[in-house]
Amino acid sequence: MKFGVCVPNYGESSSPEALRTVALEAERAGCDSLWTTDHILMPKSSGTPYERIFDSITTLAYLTGITKRVKLGISSLIIAMRNPVVVAKQLAAIEYLSAGRLMLAIGVGWNEKEFAHLGSNFHNRGKRVDASIRLIRALWRGETSFKSRVLGLEFSDAIFEPLPIQKHLTIWIGGTSKAAMKRASALGDAWHPNVQPLDQFAKLVADFRESSPEARTKEICVRIGINPKAEHSEYKSPQGEKRIMLSGNQAQSKQILSRLEELGVSYMVAVPSPDGKASVQNQIDAIKTLSRLFS
Numbered sequence: 001m002k003f004g005v006c007v008p009n010y011g012e013s014s015s016p017e018a019l020r021t022v023a024l025e026a027e028r029a030g031c032d033s034l035w036t037t038d039h040i041l042m043p044k045s046s047g048t049p050y051e052r053i054f055d056s057i058t059t060l061a062y063l064t065g066i067t068k069r070v071k072l073g074i075s076s077l078i079i080a081m082r083n084p085v086v087v088a089k090q091l092a093a094i095e096y097l098s099a100g101r102l103m104l105a106i107g108v109g110w111n112e113k114e115f116a117h118l119g120s121n122f123h124n125r126g127k128r129v130d131a132s133i134r135l136i137r138a139l140w141r142g143e144t145s146f147k148s149r150v151l152g153l154e155f156s157d158a159i160f161e162p163l164p165i166q167k168h169l170t171i172w173i174g175g176t177s178k179a180a181m182k183r184a185s186a187l188g189d190a191w192h193p194n195v196q197p198l199d200q201f202a203k204l205v206a207d208f209r210e211s212s213p214e215a216r217t218k219e220i221c222v223r224i225g226i227n228p229k230a231e232h233s234e235y236k237s238p239q240g241e242k243r244i245m246l247s248g249n250q251a252q253s254k255q256i257l258s259r260l261e262e263l264g265v266s267y268m269v270a271v272p273s274p275d276g277k278a279s280v281q282n283q284i285d286a287i288k289t290l291s292r293l294f295s
Contacts, residue, residue, distance in 0.1 A: 001261055003294055004033030004269045005287060006075065006223075007063070010053035011276025016062070018280045019054075022272070023063055025284050026070065029291040033071035033103065034063055035269050038078050043113040048238040049276020057090050064098040072098055075223055075269050076107035076174035076192060080125035081118045084132035084151060088139050092164045100165035105192045105221075105269075106133065107174035110239065124150065126179055133171060133187045140169050172221050176204055178211070185212040190219035190267070195244045197234060198259050205263045221267035222260065225274035226286045235274065245274060246293070253293055 005026040008018045023034055038056035042048060056074045063072055072094065079087055095102035108125050109115065115122040131148040138146050142163055145156040172192035173184035184191035191208055195201055208215050225235065225245030233247045233256060246253040260268070272278055272286035 001257065001265060001294075002032040002267045003290060004035055004071070004073070004267070005031050005290070006035045006037060006269060006271040006273075007059070008273055008278075008280070008283060009036045009056060009059040010039070011049040011273050011278075012052070013273065013276075013278065013280050013283070014052060014054060018283075019059065019062065020066055021280055022283050022287070023067055023070075026287050027067050029287050030294075031070060031287070031290070032267075033073055033269070034067065035073045035075040035105075036060055036063075038074050038076065039111075039114065040078075040081060041114055041117040042111065043117070046111070046113075046238070049273070050238075052276075057087070057094070060094050060102075061097075064094055064101075071101045071103050073103040073105060073269075076105040076172075078109035078114075079106055079132045080109055080128045081115055081120045084128075084135050085139075085153065087132070088136045089160070091136070091169070092139070092160070092162075095164040095166060095169070096162055102164075102166070103170040103172075105172040105174050105223075106188075107192075108180070126183075130183065130187060133183075136169060136171070140164055140167060142167075174223070178207075181208045181211045181215065184208070185215035185218055188218070190221040191215075192221050192223060192269075194237070194241070195222050195224045195256075195260070197242055197244060198256070200242075201244070202263055209264075219267065220263070220265045221269070222265050223269045223271060226270045226272055226290060227274065227278070227282075228285050228289045229282065237274075246270065246289070248289075250289075250293070253289075257293060 036056040039050040147154040172190040173188035174192045230247040272283035
């Protein structure tokens, strides 16, 4: 199993220096990738750590210049709130400038008020995500024409240069709904769920594998919290969903990793500040804990 780390582009500790410190520590520790988290204009008093947040794509550009080896991604990009052509161009630039280190996770989004703030239709977001993935794929292949009724765009004889180094961008699909599973098997390279209590998660994995013939061969790449100061592995997300984190109990954390591997998980994106309140030092401690768990 490979592991990546979410950087503090959100929450109380978010700052250029915090981003730099955590990114370089994670690269030194041997992590495979660094990830930003995506939100744009959350409602006040949302109960989430995402009201203070650096833009996910712009932050990737910053990380491109200070790292050398690690892959760079967003977990998960809410592309339905954005102009997908602009996103494709921004990501292509980062991919090219980082010498092909870009990867991506995409989710449909869940906060209806945030969509309203951006003048974006919350109710057809799934269809627009599907069309946006197809758009990115087409542009990455060098196609010059594209038409989508749901996105309301059409172009022909368009120039998308410089072309990315990778002709196929790795795209994971976030979410645990049936629609997300279907999207992951049809359009994605992997399924990217948050880890729920392991008995529930095992059922979700079984549901995913049985959802289509294509799903049986797709990778499962999870997002999971880590807090070395925590005594227990279970916590609640801002949406009230029960989730699992790696805690200060090393034996328990190793059991969690072992169970995830048994379930076919091949990649783990660890979040050192699930609630956005962890100090930079606590996040560094979490990365060191990860390194020991994977050594």
